[in-house]
Amino acid sequence: MPYISQNFINDLPNQIDIVDLISKRLTLKKTGNSYRAPCPFHGGKNPNFAVNGHEQFYHCFKCGESGGAISFVQKYDNLDFVEAVEAIASEFGLKVEYDSKTKPVDPKLERYRALSEKVSEFYQQQLKNSPAKEKAVNYAKNRGINGEIAKRFDLGFALPSNKDLLLHFENTQQDVADLKALGLIKTGEYGDYDFFRDRLMFPIHNSKGSVIAFGGRAFDNKAKAKYLNSQESPIFSKSRELYGLHHARKYSRTTDYILVVEGYMDVVALHQAGITKVVATLGTATTPEHLQTLARTTSVIVFCFDGDDAGRAAAWKALKIALPMIKSGLLVKFLFLPDGEDPDTLVKKESTSAFEKRIKTAQALSKFLFAHIQAEVDFNTVEGKTSFLEKVLSLIALVTYNTYQQQLLEGVAQVVGQSIEQVKAVFTKQVKEVQIQAPVVTEYEPPMPDFADEGYGDYAEFNAAPRENKSVNASMAKMISLLLNYPSLADGTVEVRVRNIEKSEVLLELVRSAEIEEDISQEDLIQPFKSKSGVYQRLQELCVLTPYLSENQAKDEFLSALNAAERYQESARVKDLISNANTEEAQRKVMEGIQKSKGKK
Template identity: 75%
Template sequence: MPYISENFLNDLPNQIDIVDLIGKRLTLKKSGSGYRAPCPFHGGKNPNLAVNAQEQFYHCFKCGESGNAISFIQKYENASFVEAVETIASEFGLTIIYDKNTTPIDPSLERYRLLSEKVGEFYRQQLKTSPAKAKAVNYAKKRGISSEIAKRFALGFATPGNKDLLTHFEKTEQDVIDLKALGLIKTGEYGDYDFFRDRLMFPIHNSKGYVVAFGGRAFDKNAKAKYLNSQESPIFFKSKELYGLHHARKFSRTMDYILVVEGYMDVVALHQAGITKVVATLGTATTPEHLQTLMRTTKTIVFCFDGDDAGRAAAWKALKITLPMIKAGLLIKFLFLPDGEDPDTLVKKESALSFEKRIEKAQPLSRFLFEHTKKEVDFNSIEGKTLFLEKVSVLIAQVTYDVYQQQLIDGVANEVGQSVKQVQTIFDRRTETLQVQALQAPLEMNDESAIPDYEIDHHTDFVPAKKENNATKTLMSKMISLFLNYPSLADSTVEVRVRNIDKSEVLLELIHSAEIDEDITQEDLIKPFKPKSGVYKRLQELCTLTPHLSENQARDEFQSALNAAEKFQESTKVKNLISSANTLEAQRKVMEGIQKSKVKK
């Protein structure tokens, strides 16, 4: 994108109200000529954060955090400068002015986004003027969608014709090429055709309010797919986008919670009922990227699922994704609806107030964790309780927030009727066993030239190297796991030491990447290994083995493993020298060399 115009930034405070902006995120109370609220940056219940409407400024008298609207959004939502400006502009309906003297980094991305907006306009126009619009209009009315809500979500209609969208844009060759790149035009045996046909259309907006994709709902009950989504494209990634997030931020006074539902219509229906803090995943299970986005927006995430087996299975997947990401101040809850109901039908059957009470009373993660696991065992028997402890320990080991992990252990002790100390001992032993098993699993590679922990026997599959290398493999896996979770461990001294360890190519490449980019993510760290599927899969596994350590503790652990690997390698070399000494004189010289090296150290 081009740079944002300096004039636009200078005039931004005159176009917005910082009280309104912060008030959507915090509960502000009038205090003198300004407003006060507890500071979200250091915690506490005292109203130390002051917001001044006249100066468009905020300041915390406790921790000293202060700034303007942009800096508040940057810190509160963990957003970049540009993301913060775009968020503010979106909420206040402002059009960002860019510096025309610069050009976009990738012109095609801007072109795709603008074209997606035009496609959205085309679908909206068809909902108004198409001769076939009656089925779409009747469906919307049947589902209780008002014209106001239809306009809010920019609903449209994909006509039944095979080439209506294509015909509309075919005058411009570049548009047709881009529509294919976005997956809106497909090519088949008989030529090009529209991907969406005879469906109610839901534009999918990213968090900044730009249309990046579409979803379509079929009218025919016998349709092979009730809902269709656009394919992933350079501007659309299902694992990152959440339907309705832009609308939730725009139409909610506060973001004290976000409800995560399963479908477009659930989001639309809840908005119709006045419940706006709601989003939906796009045909995928909840991902870590979804959670990161939600965590930047709210402190309470409520997952809403059907109460049947399928709904509870989906909720269990969400729980397992969530566990490693829980941090201080974050609350995760689960809301299960009565059998046969979804948010759309239930909010119409009872009321918005009743539905909101259900949200308030949603089950905390810990309760769902314990109850779900209990149902998988015979909890009334000693054997069942033992299995319960085994299963729960594996899950609790994934929690990286120390305080919450300890609270879960306390909860387990209460469930099984044992002391916290007894359960803690069991947990520690189980966790240690799991980590050792995971770390001992070797890195396998399809690329023979890059196998760090295996020798190749061309008469069989890959086979383990000699037993004396097992310790080195375990230590190397431990260092890689620590490094993937704490890339800040990289420095030139570490690189030099690692380079001297045999078969350390994988760790060395990770260190090089981290030295080049200090803020590199796990995803980008392991991305270069994608062509080597075995190693890539193993690195993904090691990414999930998040150590329960502070950064200083992780550095100590890494140094300890590095020291051990160096000593083991030195010991192995000595053994090899001794075993290769065929005479007493040769053995004596080897021993003298060892003694001299010890004296030097």
């Protein structure tokens, strides 16, 4: 492909206004010689993010993110360098100058995308020509997928054997190495093997239409993992990408709304029914990055969930992520389906127009917010209304769009039957108290399980602990929360290390469950603890505390917490040895043991 001329890149800041560029994505307020807004990269309400029109530069005084127009669009829109330059040029009506002799910014990324396209073509050919294709063809037909829709989404077939993809590319050493980097080829005890086997394949496209990853659906509903996604890679991040976004833009006349569903089969089925304004998250909860992408595509985001407890819990997570992201002109709604139904099954039972009517009449975020909290309290009592007020106001405090925050406060006043002045007084006082009490947090840190409950039983990491144990308890809480949100963190090495940490029964059981079943759901992970009410409740809380990290970041955070717990345990062990060493000989042996331990490391 041609690459962009360096002269054009150098001159681009002189042809655009970074304030105009960023104001299309953020609500900027003039402050002195610059413009301010809450930072889109680390979140929060404070206007730490500054944009200087004279210098054509942005900088966050909290997290340190800074750069020019191209850097901002790359990070905010999740685009590579060339895509960012093209996007800026398009917004300002500039004609991009290309230079075929210019080297790409990172040739490895272009190579990965080109190889992913070849892999997609390979899977498509297997669906057309493989002797084993009948299984895949029959499955697609039974799910109501016709040839036109299969072609639209480039559906394919991964053969049952272990090395078909590997053998297809084995003559090119670079391709095999790249397939491993993308997670499509794995290395095990008996050598290399294909990651996807015996599955209907769904290529995952980025917003530009390039294949960047894959999803695979097992044909047997009893399979240990019905759905598998590619691992994260330099060209694929689950927390940023949305399945079907490229298709929604391409096959929809307008994007007056976008429906967000939970699986790629739902996306395909709705396209089959003529509903094309639909995307799906990729095996992860909705993230701020997802919402940023959607807000640039549409003015109405409709989250679609099952009507059961798990669906409403997922919707509640999405609501809490959406609150600080809402800005002028953006409407967020929630659609709950009947029990036992998903978009795929329901659109087949109903007419397309009936399903579209459900979308149009979806519940506004404010109504879901109020109804959800009302259901948690006894609203007919003074105590219940007080609890409702405290809970709902703590969430409204997350809203950064002042007009919307004002409207929510007025809505609360109507619900509790008080004046807006009374509600605002409580709100202001509550916000001040939180600001006074809140510690400075520089990274994701789930609250420590530092309260006792009779349901905790023998699970020591969930019982109230002496003050000196709070550090290890914090590490334990962090590991549990990360594992609940990223079960793929569990492996044999992690299990061995956790097993050696004292009082880690809950974490160890979670690790073992996650190892046994790939892509295990949070609900299934915490199910064994249901008889222990205190533990189960605490795990439910930690499920909600999604840290919104990439898998690689989550792994780093987990291992950091694990290292901290191990260091604390070792330190405690040494202190105990020293305190019990009552003679010079005993003290000498302790010191020798410490020196030997350091030597081994």
